[in-house]
Amino acid sequence: MNPTLGIWTLGLGLSACVLAVHFIGNLYAALALCAAGLLAAWRIAAAVQAPLERLRAGLEKLHANPRDFLLDEVDSWKALGPLGELASRVVRHNMERRIYYRGAVDAVGAPFLMAGADGRITHASQSLLDFLGRPAADVLGKSVGQAVYGKDTGSLTEQVLRSCSKVSDERAITLWNGRQHEVHVYIDCIRQKQGEALGVVMSLVDLTEANARKRQVEEAGERMLAVASEVDQLAQRMAAAAEELSATADEQARGAVKQKQESETVATAMEEMTATVLEVAKNAAKASTGAEQADHAAEAGTARVREAVEGIHQVAGSTARLGQVLQALDGRAAEIGRIIGVINDIADQTNLLALNAAIEAARAGEAGRGFAVVADEVRKLAEKTMVATREVESSILEIQNGSRNAVASMRETEEQVGASTVSTQQAGTALEEIRGRIRDMVSEVTQIATAAEEQSAAAEEINRSIEDIAQLSAQAQDGSAQTAQATRDLAGLSQDLLGLSGQLAGGGGAVGSLPGSASPRTALPRR
Secondary structure (H helix, E strand, O other), rough: OOHHHHHHHHHHHHHEEEEHHHHHHHHHHHHHHHOOOOOOEEEEEEEHHHHHHHHHHHHHHHOOOOOOOOOHHHHHHHHHHHHHHHHHHHHHHHHHHHHHHHHHHHOOOOEEEEEEOOEEEEEEEHHHHHHOOOOOHHOOEHHHHHHHHHOOOOOOOHHHHHOOOEEEEEEEOOOOOOOOEEEEEEEEEEEEEOOOOEEEEEHHHHHHHHHHHHHHHHHHHHHHHHHHHHHHHHHHHHHHHHHHHHHHHHHHHHHHHHHHHHHHHHHHHHHHHHHHHHHHHHHHHHHHHHHHHHHHHHHHHHHHHHHHHHHHHHHHHHHHHHHHHHHHHHHHHHHHHHHHHHHHHHHHHEEEEEEHHHHHHHHHHHHHHHHHHHHHHHHHHHHHHHHHHHHHHHHHHHHHHHHHHHHHHHHHHHHHHHHHHHHHHHHHHHHHHHHHHHHHHHHHHHHHHHHHHHHHHHHHHHHHHHHHHHHHHHHHHHHHHHHHHHHHHHHHHHHHHHHHHHHHOOOOHHHOOOOOOOOOOOOOOOO
């Protein structure tokens, strides 16, 4: 019952008593007594109400801000009387327990929280705040679903509160910020003795890195088994390859011996070829000298051909002029023949006239005797003239025939001179081509001589290289023997590797107990 209400009830009771006395006795005395009772009741109520009001205000403040309330304020309640002192002791005890629990929660290394019966978080460890990535103001007083998952419903703590059970399981969760974690979650219900749920506690163990490492270890184991299988296969192939390499090394040694013999044969052949090349160089030099001399001779022949062409041209000119003269002579002879023909005609007429004159003189008798003699002389002269003209005509005909033949011969000569000119020009062209080819031959022979000299130098270099090859062949022969030994060692190592891969695949003993670890094989010879 409220003390203030009791005091007021007491005051009213006294007032009722006073009123009763009033009606029975003195009215004024009763009224005075009533007023005094009411005044005393008011003062008593005020004296009791002030500490109680301070205590109520302090309790409301404590209920509103339990984390910000100070122990000094709780201790100040002791001055409010026995009730205040009792309230101070109870609240101080609870606050000390709260501070103790808060320290204990913060001391928990794993993410840890406590929630009340309403599902709202009352305590959260610093490791939980770090795990969530949120400040305490965003966690305390919020539901577990809001603080952890960013949603109001569906959290395991609500299920545990409803069923008053516990959960211990590994789960994959998605936090409020989208980060995914694999955790081992433990949630248990806090019960009263009667079994009523007072709240829950939740602890998380982050298994994300551990599970990732576990998967990495498992994957590494699988890869190791796969590598062991591959190593086993590689070891088998390496053993087979070692055997083949050993056979190849033996064959290589035999080949090195044969190569050495062939190198000596090639060296002898190269020496012979060097001598032949030197002889070719000497002959090429002689051929070059002869070609130069032939070039000079061809040059002189070309000059003679040019002179012959010029002489033929002069002969052709003279022949042409002589032909013209003979043609003119033939024309003059023809003119003479025409004149002789006229003279022949005159002689014939004269002979006929002399014959007629002799006939007439014979008719005249003695009177024409002298005229007959003259006519006879004239006839004889005409006959001589005719004979002479026939001889001259015959000579002229011979001259004409000779000149015609000479003209024909001159034409043939002119044609032959032209043909000779062409032939001579062709000969000159041929000589020029011969000179060009001789010059080309000189250049080629010079190149041959130079190449022969270079080839001779190269042959000498090849000889030196062949000697080096012979030495290398000898070294290769020695190296082949070493290679054969190395391949045999490799075969032994392959067998050790097979044993190692077998133990690796079967998960055998330690490395120190592997075959070959205690007695290493002979080191391979260095080359």
